[in-house]
Amino acid sequence: MGWLGPLLVAALAGALRFWDLGRPHAVIFDETYYAKDAWSLLRLGYEGTWPDRKVADPQILADPQVISLTDPGTFVAHPPTGKWVIAVGEFMFGLDPFGWRFMTAVLGTLSVLMLCRIGRRLFRSTLLGCLAGALMAMDGLHYVMSRSALLDIVVMFFVLAAFGCLLVDRDRARARLAAALPVDDHGRATPDVDAAERTGTGPRPWRLAAGVCLGLAASTKWNGLYVLVFFLALTVLWDVAARRVAGARRPYRAVLRKDLGWSLLSLVPVAVVTYVLTWTGWFLSDKGYGRHWADDRGGIWSWIPAPLRSLWHYEYGVYQFNVGLHTAHKYESNPWSWLVLGRPVLFHYESPRPGQDGCATTVDCSQTVLALGTPLLWWTACCALGYLLFRWALRRDWRAGAVLCGVGAGYLPWFLYQDRTVFSFYAVVFVPFLCLAVAMTVGALLGPPGADDNRRSAGAIVAGALVLLIAWNFIYFFPLYSGQTIPYEGWRGRMWLDTWI
Template sequence: MAWLGPLLVAALAGAIRFWRLGSPRQIVFDETYYAKDAWSMLRLGYEGSWPDRKIADPQILAHPQVIPLSDGGSFVAHPPTGKWVIALGEGVFGLTPFGWRFMTALLGTVSVLMLCRIGRRLFRSTFLGCLAGALLAVDGLHVVMSRTALLDLVVMFFVLAAFGCLLVDRDRARARLAAALPAGPDGRIRPDGDTGDRAGTGARPWRLAAGLFLGLAASTKWNGLYFLVFFMVLTLLWDVGARRVAGARHPYRAVLRKDLVPSALSLAPVAVVTYLATWTGWFLSDDGWGRHWADGRGGTWSWIPAPLRSLWHYEYLVYQFNVGLHTPHKYQSNPWSWLVQGRPVLFSYTSPQPGEDGCYTATPCTRTVLALGTPLLWWAACFALVYLLHRWALRRDWRAGAVLCAVGAGYLPWFLYQDRTIFSFYAVAFVPYLCLAVTMMIGAMLGPPGATERRRRTGTVAAGVLVLLIAWNFVYFFPIYTGRTIPYAGWQARMWLDTWI
């Protein structure tokens, strides 16, 4: 069951995400940028130039397809990894809606499998692990982002992979410390000050792998850098805790001497090298935007190779663009509203007339793709986060701290950019940890193993009702996650809040 359950949950997630993936057959929201940049990178190794989107989009979807791509470099606002990922699907299936959405659907499916395994390791329960994965499988925002060629789902995947690697590293490092502890006269292993202070934890390949994945996340969108910083602090605290449990008299000093360089600080160099490696296509090009900016320029930093200085200049301009992005948008939102799904983003909306496109009513219908999390899941997550704060602050539950750290890394930094144009679908980066939070709350509802039969029965009923309501809620909103044609009255009935319209 350690793998069978997670695989079954992942199969369900895959069926949801790949079902009619090529529909709607149109460029949805910002796919107009990333689908074309991905195709350009596949052909040129960097982002080339396209004509105005009003011209290029119909040509891409036309039959026969016309692709007006030129090799002149184009200034873009995000690093290349996410577009390389999208390009993998286009390389196999072509520049079609199915092709540019294939990899996000695949990563969305695999992320459900990963969360099942991560939840199993975190809670030491296959059932709770599968429950966490199942909640992610039926989250509407995760489904919509898995079926759309945007970058945020790719960030979520790499960060989740890094989180899983760090959990494995934590368990293995603690096992090595435990193995180093001496046995007492009675043969029992006990904490030992000398061992806790001086024992090494050996090679940390899983932590290096986490650095690789965090580098890939940051080279997809820069908000991946916040996860790197938060996770570095988290792993340091884990190492301190491990030293303390092992009996170290000076756990912080022991970590600084034994664990800082080979473990926590190894994340940053690996991430930086990974980030630079993802720009290989741009480095090898002659026409990438700004590629030769530093050629022949002198100055204080002339000792640094010109390609690196050109990249630094490019990144500086990207930073200026991103922090200065204040163009009003109808669906932008303040991060205060994200957890309650106050302002979802409408990705696509059409109004088929009677007799058209599956509209079999006497009145017009709608086809909508709305980036909305499953409401009951997100509202339950608000209570779950409060519960985890209690567990972490008052019970020192490391599991609660780990989940809160990941949520904080994906959520809190956006409060620094409240004046910038930002959207609620950015929250997909921390959706898996909301599912872990709800799962941990449900585990508490079920009660401890030694609870009375009445307590267990009551907790089981309450937990079961919550899970069934979340599942029903997802099924109810499924048509507006996947662009199914429904009567206009059905669409109105699903607009529970005025801010969703």
């Protein structure tokens, strides 16, 4: 059941995400940037020039053979990894909606499988792990992003993979430390100062894997860098806690001597090297934007290879662009409103005429793709985060702290950019951790295995009703997530808040 349950949940998630994946047959929202850039990477190795990247090219949809891409490099605001991921689908299926959405659907499905396994390891419960994965499978925001060629779902995937790697590393390091402790007459490990402060934990390949994943996240969008900082702090605190439990009098000093090197060397440098390697196509090109900026330039930094200095100059320009992005947008929102779904983003909207595209001849219809989280799931998650804060602050529950760290890493940095144009769909990066928070809260409702039968029965009824309501809520909003044609009144009835319109 440790694998069967997660695989069944992932199969359901995949069926939902791949169903009619090419619908709508249009370039929706920012697909006009990333689908084109991915095709350019596939053909040139770098982002070439299109007549207008901001406007959907009707020729792409009408005749994919008519491509208006030229080879002069163009300035882009995000690193290449996410676009390389999208390019894999375009390589297999061509430059059409199914092709450029294929890989995000794959990553969305695999992320559900990963979350099931991560939840199982975190909570030591297959049921709660599968519940967390099922909740994410039924989240509207995750669903829409899994069916759109945007970068944020790719960031989410690598962040979640890094978290899973760090969980495995934590378990294995603690097992090695426990094996070094003396045992009592009953065969149980007992704290020992000398063993706790002097025992090394050996090679830590899962931390190296986490460093690679975090480098890939940052080389998709720069907000992955904040996750690297949060996760580095998390691993250090985990190591300190392990040394303290093992009996160390000075756990921080023990970590500094035995563990910190692995944290710094396996996360930060590995992530940096991974980031640079993702620019290989740009390094190998002659016409990539700014590729030869540093050629024949002297100065104090001339000892650094010219390609690296050119990349640094390019990235500085990207930084200036991102921090200076203040253009007003109809669907921008303040991060304060994200958790309560204050302002979702409309990716696509059409009003089919009566009698067209499944619309009845006597009614007006709507066809939308709305990046909106499943409301009951997100509003439940707000309460669950309060419960996890209690568990972490007053009960010192490391599981609650780990989940809160994941939410904070994907959420809190956006408050630094109050004047920047930001959108609520960026929150998909921490959706897995919201689902873990709800699953942990459901576990508390169920009660411990040894609880009274009446207590467990009542908890099961409440928890089951909550999960069924969330499932119903996802089904109710499903037409808005999947671009189905519904009567206008049906669309209007689903606009629960005026800010959703």
